[in-house]
Amino acid sequence: MTRTYNYHFNDILKKTLFLVLICISFGMQAQTPTIKGKITSVEGDPLPGAFVLQKGTKNGTSTDFNGNYKLTLLPNQGKILVFSYLGYKNTEKAVGASTTLNVKLVEESQSLDEIVIIGYGQEKRKDVTGAISSIKAKDLEDQFYTNITETIQGQASGVFVSSDSGEPGGGISINIRGINSITGSTQPLYVLNGIPLGTDTQAAGDLYFTGTNPLASLNPDDIQSIEILKDASATAIYGARAGNGVVLITTKEAKIGKVKISTNIRTSISSIGTPYNLMVGGQYAQFRNDIVTLQNPQTSFDDLLADNRIPFDGRSIDRPLPENARDGTRFMDAIFRQGVNRSANMTVSGGNEDLSQLLSVNFNENEGNIINSKFQRVNLRYNSKMKIGEKFKLNSNIQLNYARNQRVQTSARTGLSGVVFTAMRISPFVRLLDPETGDFNQFSEDGQMITNPVIEATESDNVQKDKRLIFSTNGVYEFTSDLKWTNRIGYNAGINTNQVFNNKKTVVGGNSSGRLFLAEAENNRFTAESFLNFNKRFDKHRVNATAGASYTDITAFRKRELYTDFTFDDLGIDALQLASTSQNFISIRTNNYYKSLLYRLNYTFNDRYTLTTTGRYDGDSKFSQGEPWGFFPSAALSWDAHKEKFIRDVRAISLLKFKVSYGQVGSSNGVGPYSTLDTYNISNIGLTDNNLYTGTFPSRISNRNLTWETSTTLNLGLNANFFRNRLRTSVDVYERVTENLLNNQQIPRQTGFNSIPINDGELNNRGIEVDIAYDVFKEENFSWTTKLNWTKSRTILEEYGSNEFLNGPNVGANFFGIGATRTYPGRQLGEFYGYKVIGLIQPGDLVDYAAGNFNIRTEEVTDEDGVVTQQQIFATTARNNNGNGAPGANSPGLWKFEDVDGNGLINQEDRQTIGNPNPDFFFGWNNQFRVGDFNISMFVQGSVGNDIMNLNRAFIGSGWSGANGTQNYYNNRWTVDNQHNDVRYPSFNGPTGITVPNSVFIEDGSYVRLKNLSVRYNLKGIKFFSNVGIVFTGTNLVTITNYTGPDPEVSTNGNGALNRGIDYSAFPRPKVYTLGLNLTF
Amino acid sequence: MKLKKLLILGIIFIGLLSCDTELEEEIFSTYSAGNFFQNEEQLQAQNLGIYEAFRHVVWEQDMYFLVSMTSKYATSRVPSFAWHAAYQTPDRQPVRYSRLWDIGYRAIARANTVIKNVPLSNFYAENTELAKQYVAEARWMRAYSYFQLTQLFGDIPLYTEPVESADPAILLKPRSATQDIYNLIIEDLEFAKDNLPVSWNKTGTGRVTKAGGAFLLGKVYLTSAGFPLQITANYQKAIDALKPLADNPTAYDVELLSDWKSVFSIDNEGNKEVIFAHGNIYENLLGSVLPFWTNPQFSEFGGIQSRNGSGYQIAWHPNLLDLYEADDDRLVDGFTYSYRRINNNALITYRPTPLNVGGLTYGGRNGISGTKYQDGGAIGNVIHSKDHIVYRYVDAFLMLAEAYNENGNPAAALPYLKTARDRVKATVINTTDQDALRIILREERIRELYAEMGELFDIRRWNIAEEEYNNHLLRQWRNPNQGWDEKFKLSPIPLVELGKNPNLTQNTGW
Structure with a gap:
């Protein structure tokens, strides 16, 4: 044929x-x-x-x-x-x-007639000139997803999905083609059925809360397709908001035909094992005592004991001598549990040509692996397609989404009461239960109030709710079959609330006699668009043109307040009148709007040569005093070479297409509304007359010259299919230059401000993306399709104005209080920055350790002028002094750091680049097998070459005196009897352990993970049902990694350009086993 | 018909999009800076905005830890609080330095905004005298902020104008010499002294007045006469600034209260002995934490958390008691010798045992609780309404006495010292030996002003930091193997700031 x-x-x-x-x-x-x-x-x-x-x-x-x-x-x-x-x-x-x-x-390998959704229209796959990845519902079936963002992970080249942690509903972000902005948000623009979604919809979190996923309330089962627009030819039609790429989400539509009902029901169980294996009582006591004896070598243990200097001296029941200590409580076991996830989904669809309708209902309940964490979601979606008269069609979508996330704060990103972090810190001698009452223990044996992680998890009621109405309607009027006019209205209104009630048993609640934090974010986004599509063929010429206008208005209202001093603490948020004070109330309303004109012209000659040009003229009110208007053009050429005679005869080649595109897009994510205006904030202050007064003060340093950051992308693409499309390959190579980087630049506080919005600097991002798919077998009873996507992308900060470098945000206010990353021009973004550990101090390095002299030995050094001086044999954080040196800084077994500036003193000037969180490459490998009535799919995903800064090592892996530690640390740590030079196991972590990150915390975060393995069996010939399928899915079953933390997919400080890859007592990601039942009738 | 409607709809959309180049923003929740400073209410709000920079509990606790706890008598039963007394704050909680730095400079920036803009306003042109009071208040607040920062950090960056652009030359200023900082402080305070009102009409107590102008000017002169500047001519200037204040309480609307303890009473806040205080209140989380930290657990004057069995984390070594004469009111009223536990009504009595006695109950190495921060009514540990008293009128007498003594006129010092001591029933000092009187005056400052967050500044201007370090009782016990280091003469510039500003340098040794 x-x-x-x-x-x-x-x-x-x-x-x-x-x-x-x-x-x-x-x-x-x-x-x-x-x-x-x-x-x-x-x-x-x-x-x-x-x-x-x-x-x-x-x-x-x-x-x-x-x-x-x-x-x-x-x-x-x-x-x-x-x-x-x-x-x-x-x-x-x-x-x-x-x-x-x-x-x-049997399904065709890949249809070139497949419809691809593009901005303001759709095209056949064969006509696409830009770089667009598509994910279809079929690619996602049988997999286990808890949110819409996760579905993209590993499915498309050039798209990197990173989650903050394994928390249900937790923060997750998508980077399309690397990082193209240094601002906090590198999220792409999400467009749902043509209407942009906002991702800044979350209510303010209580102190120390980690971020959550703004798209968590959407139903992943509603997805018909997701298109990821990557190069400028594809994205420029979204102009000023497309700088981080665009994700187009299309939901399932009503189908003409008799009513069809399909349901699926899934139940999962999940477990995470013991992610942190901590010391038991005797080890804990020994470790604490060793810190003291090590620093007082000239005094015998008995003398120290007699002098009341030994913490575990046997004088009270929770301070036993190590040899008499009981194992104590394993708090980690008390806070982790097996999770259960249930979901049910039902879709009813049918109708005729004049009116077809779809109703989809979804329910999901996910009990997380930490006690008391639970995520629930309910979705109702209605789609109708109406034909009014001969020429007018109306396609409407209404969805009501409700999500309720009962959170347990795990990682004390900056605070102290995170549940996992508390379980790391607490003494194992604290009993879990009060022996008298049987309640969870609030006091230690000597009457001190303690932070019991179980109480923190169960007695705090932390609920984030999201209620969202998303409405869009598309009216298409067909003047002729060639000319269509689309008017579209989208309205997205939602309220996101955070309520945190700490009753009097929790530490925070006890301190305030009951404490309720309430925050609310109301967002109204209105979008109206009108555009014309013209599509006509004249002999060998085909023209496909789009032109239109768009208006978006976003009004946001946020408030928060704090109630304390509850008479009774059992009713919580349901009886605010029990609170006697309300405090810290703030409300803020903001408005931001865009006005845009846009066009696309797509011209094809002889079905072989296609030229696409697009442009968008955007105005953003954020830059009202600056330069609000920008024009974002793009152009692309493609050549279907396989249609040329000289290739057409090569039977093996079924597609050979070359593409080149060039264009510009913008981004204004980096700053908020009013950034170009001088304004005064309002607050209040008490005076000694015990009255409250209003105080006003400048809210920011405004920058009247602010404007967009712009990215210019060159993309070269090749699609080649072979053997009647059985082997499909695509390769894209791109270079993107982003200029005028928009950033709230951290500035010295001596100015009175923390940051200033600026346009400065340039990023260069180059990458290569490879997609290979092969239908190994394609028979009626057996098929195997394997798909691999592989991405390498590298973003370099070319320059950053007059600044020598760019600091990342601080790691944690109560501890490090210092940035963990620093980015230099000419280097990749967000590289870890800290001390380089070069060894451990040995007793022989000290002047006279046995006599309690902790000065570092010195040696004679002759400088250029022949002057001989005594210098320390290595630099320390506490320079030698006339006395005995600083035991806390110079004890044997503490870290030695590289003295970068050679001044003999280790201080922050001696920090250097110690790791790189950016992967060398990442990939997804998807296999689908069909054997008779069985469908098997296997999905492997991995990232190679990225480092993780494992801050758990700072707290429990290197001898911090403020916490328990791991068994692994205890068994290998430096002691007088176990002297070594292995930097991973110091005697304790010294003065910089939790103040300045160092190279010991940096680990290789490469991993390969069997993300999904599912088996589906389709039962045939069941009465009443047209299809019955039973699915068994295992998620995260096998992970190959050298990372010592619980989960290499982690980034507890969020996923901005400058703070990724940090693990700080995260909510680990579980293994999940799911049983599902699909019924269609 | 339908087509017509659609066309109308479409025209409306396109009309919306007619691209005028103006995109105006509507502001809802802040005020536009362009038309502020138009009336006294706005001036007051802007000036209180400077006070607001010190809001909440951070400034107060960090000043306590970094200043009061360097006193050799400061102690704590809690290791994480003992760090500060053991000179380990830079290692353990460097963030405390950066927080003070942030707050101080935030106040300076807000003051600069007022100082620049008020004279430009119509209000100033029409009500010059009144407007000058507001400028004087802002200049006093700026001087106070710079003074606290320079006493901690030495040379610091100097900003006299609000930062209004991203110019690196302005953003990344290097440090200015301590002398230049003092020059600005003195210039501001001379203006403040002459222009501040004796009291404010539109608010109650708590804003700086004419008394504050004279007081701080005297303190700055006295400090600059000591280390590191050693401008001994300033002893006379200190006398000139303080003498009118000490001699004419009525003219300045101040008073030395006869009942010493009532100065600190929660029921007597904003009394006439208070020259300047950060006004803590229950409302809106603008409270204090010190009542909880400085009082014994299960006591009725430590607020809610001490009722839960915690508290009593910072205290005073019993050796401090030995500084007082037996009849001194401050010995009797200044410390908590016994109290009833509110959970079981047991009477807990203080036992003056040495540092190294075991156990965690009241007594032992815990030290003894002072009474300057008692507030039992608070319903949260950081919302005590107890004010943070920064300057008291009695210090004008102590400073004046010290200035006379150092200026070679010990006899002139004695009457002022007598005034300060008489009201607490301390004996009359008669010595006119300069050295002997110096020792007495220095001890008198500790007796009178312990826990009031001036200790480190006194230690530094007297240049006795090494001696104090070596004699620090809790440091000796906790950290016996650590020797004195010259770097302790100044506090470390915050690391975070050094990272952001390449022109900023660290103090020697850090």
């Missing part, structure tokens, strides 16, 4: 399908002989509208909604029937004796 035939056939097919859809009741006159049967997919789904043709004739028919056909054969013609269906491989069958001929069609 030649290609020409295929094309000819497809043409007929399309026309026929069109006819069939319009005149469905079209009947055939019966002639002999008549063949009938049913056409289904190999999975058994009926294929309505499939075409049956008597070979060599024009005699054919289509299947009805149940996939049934009836065809009267022309006499004296061939008795072979050709079955075809869009997106499926043609199949020929000879007519035998039977008059019934059922056929299963």
Whole structure:
């Protein structure tokens, strides 16, 4: 069969399908002989509208909604029937004796007629000139997802999804083609059914809360397709908001036909094992005592004991001598549990050409692996497609989303009461339960109040709720078949609330006699768009043009307040009147709007050469006093080389397409509204007359010259398919330069301000993306498709104005209080910055350790002028003094750091680059097998070459006196009896352990993870059901990594350009086992 | 018909988008700076905005830890608080330095905004005298902030104008010499002294007045006469500034209260002995934490958390008691010798045992609680309403006495010392030996002003930091193997700031 035939056939097919859809009741006159049967997919789904043709004739028919056909054969013609269906491989069958001929069609490898959603329109895959990755519902089925953002992970090249932690509903972000902005948000623009979504919708968190996913309330089961627009040709039509790439999400639409109900029900259990294995009582006591004895070598243990200097001296029940100590409580076991995730989804769809409707209902409840954490989501979505008159079509979507996330604060990013962090810190001698009352213990044996992680987890009621209405309607008026006018309105209104009630048993609540934090964020986004699409072919010329205008208005209202002093603390938020004070109330309303004009012109000559140009003229009110208007153009060329004669004859090549694109997009994410205005904030202050007064003060240093940051991208692409599209490859190479970086630049506090919005600096981002898919087998009873995507991307800070470097945000206010990353021009973004550890101090390094002299030994050094001085043999944080040195800084077994500036003193000037959180490359490998009625899919995902700053090492892995430590640390740590020079195991962590990050915390975070393994069995012939499938899915089953923390997919400080890859007592990611049932009837 | 409606809709959209180049922003929740400073209410709000920079509990606790706890008598039973007394704050909690730095400079920036803009306003032109009072208040607040910062950090960056652009030459200023900082402080205070009102009409107590102008000017002169500047001519200037204040309490609307303890009473806040205080109140989390930290657990004067069995984390070594005469009111009223536990009504009595006695109950190495921060009514540990008293009128007498003595006129010092001591029933000092009187005056400052966050500044201007370090009782016990280091003569410039500003240098040794 030649290609020409295929094309000819497809043409007929399309026309026929069109006819069939319009005149469905079209009947055939019966002639002999008549063949009938049913056409289904190999999975058994009926294929309505499939075409049956008597070979060599024009005699054919289509299947009805149940996939049934009836065809009267022309006499004296061939008795072979050709079955075809869009997106499926043609199949020929000879007519035998039977008059019934059922056929299963095998899906086509990749249809070039596949529709790809692009901005303000859609195109066939073969006409696309930009770099666009598509994810279809089919790619996602049988996998386990808790949110819409996760579905993208590993599915498309160039797209890196990183989550903050394994917390249900926790923060997660997508980077498309690396990092293109140094601002806090590197999130792409999400567009749902044509209407941009906001991601700044979250209410303020209580102190120390980690971020949550703004898209957590969307239902991942609603996805029909996700298109990821990567190069400027694809994104420039979104102009000033496209700087971080664009993700177009299309939800499932109503289908014409008789009512079809499909449901799926899933139940998962999840477990995380013991992520942090801590010291037991005796070890804990020994470790604490060793810190004291090590610093007082000249005094015997008995003397220290007599002098009351030994912390675990046996004088009270929770301060036993190590040898008498009980193992104590394992608090980690008390806070982790097996999680359960249940979800149920039902979709009802049907209708006729004038009105078709879809209703989808989803319920999800995810009990997390830390006690008391629970995420719930309910979604209701209604889609209707109406045809009004002959020329007007209306497609409307309404969704009501509700998510309730009962959170447990785990990682004390800056605070002290995070549950995992508290479980790391607490003494194992604290009993879990009060022996008298049986309640969870609030006091230590000597009456001190303690922070019990179980109480913190269970007696705090931390709930984030998201209620969101998303409405959009698309009215399309067809002037002619060539010219369509679309008007679109989108409205997205939501309230996100955070409530944190700490009752009097918790530490924070006890300190305030009950404490309730309330925060609310109300967001109203209104979008109106109007555009014309013109699509016409003149001989060898085809023109596809779009032009229109868009207006978006975003009003946000945020407030927060704090109530304390509750008479009774059992009713919490439900009885505010029990609180006697309300404090810290703040409300802020902001408005931001965009006005835009846009166009796209797509011209194809001879079906081979395509030119696309787009442009968008955008105005953003944020820059009202600066330069609010910007124009963002792009151009792209593609050449379908396989249609040229000299290649057409090479049978192995089924597609060969070259693409080049160039264009500009912008971003204004880096700053908020009013950044160019001088304003005064309002606050209040008490005076000694005990009254409260209003105080006002400058809110910022305004920068009147602010404008967009702009990215210019050059993209070269090659698509090559071989062996009748059985092997599909695509390679994209790009370079992107982002200038005028918009950033709230951290400035010295001596100015009275923390930051100033600026445009400065330049990023260079280069990458290569490879997608390979191969249908290893494609038979009726057995198929195997394997798809690999591989991405390498590197972002370099080319320059940063007059600044020598760019500091990352501080790691944690109560501890490090210093940035963990620093980015230099010419280097990658967000590289870890800190001390380099070069060894451990040994007793022989000290002047006279045995006598308690902790000065570092010195040696004679002769300088250039011949002057001889005594200098320390290595630098320390506490320079030698006239006395005995500083035991806290110079004890044996403490870290030695590299003295970068050579001044003999270790201070922050001696920090250097110690690691790189950016991966060398990452990949996703997806395999789908079908064996008879079984479908098996296996998805492997990995990242190679990225470092993680494992701050857990600072707290529990290197001898911090403020916490318990790991067994591994205890067993290997430096002691007088176990002297060594292994920097991972110091005697204790010294003065810089939790103040300045160092190279010991840096670990290789590379991993390969079996993200998903699922088996589905399709039951056939069940009464009442057209399809029944049973799915078993395992998620995160196997992880290969050298990372010593619980989970290499971690970034507890969020996913901005300058703070990624930091692990700070995270909520680990569990292994999940899911059983699902799909029913269609 | 339908088509017509659609067309109308479409025209409306396109009308919306007619691209005028003006994109005006509507402001809802802040005030536009362009038209501020138009009336006294706005001036007052801007000036109180400077006070607001010190809001909440951070400034107060950090000053306590970094200043009061360097006194050799300061102690704590809690290791994480003992760090400060053991000179380990830079290692353990460097953030405390950066927080003070942040707050001080935030206040300076707000003051600069007022000082620049008020004279430009119409209000100033029409009500010059009144407007000058507001400028004087802002200049006093700027001087106070610079003074506290330079006493901690030495040379620091000097800003006299608000920062209004991203010019690196302005953003990244290097440090100015301590002398230049004092020059600005003195210039500001001379203006403040002449222009501040005796009291404010529109608010109650708590804003700086004419008394504050004279008091701080005297203190700055006295400090600059000591280390590191050693401008001994300033002893006379200190006398000139303080003498009118000490001699004419009525003219300045100040008073030395006869009942010493009532100066600190929660029921007597904003009394006439208070020259300047940060006004803590229950409302809106603008309270204090010190009542909880400085009082014994289960006591009725430590607020809610001490009721839960915690508290009593910072205290005073019993050796401090030996400095007082037996009848001194301050010995009797200044410390908590016994109290009833509110959970079981047991009477807990203080036992003057040495540092190294075991156990965690009241007594032992805990030291003894002072009474300057008692406030039992608070319903949260950081929302005590007890004010943070920064300057008291009695210090004008002590400073004046010291200035006379150092200026070679010990006899002139005695009457002022007598005034300060008489009201607490301390005996009369008669010596006119300069050295002997110096010792007495220095001890008198400790007796009178312990826990009032001036200790480190006195230690530094007297240049006795090494001696104090070596004699620090808790340091000796906790950290016996650590010797004195010259670097302790100044506090470390915050690391975070050094990282952001390449022109900023660290103090020697840090």
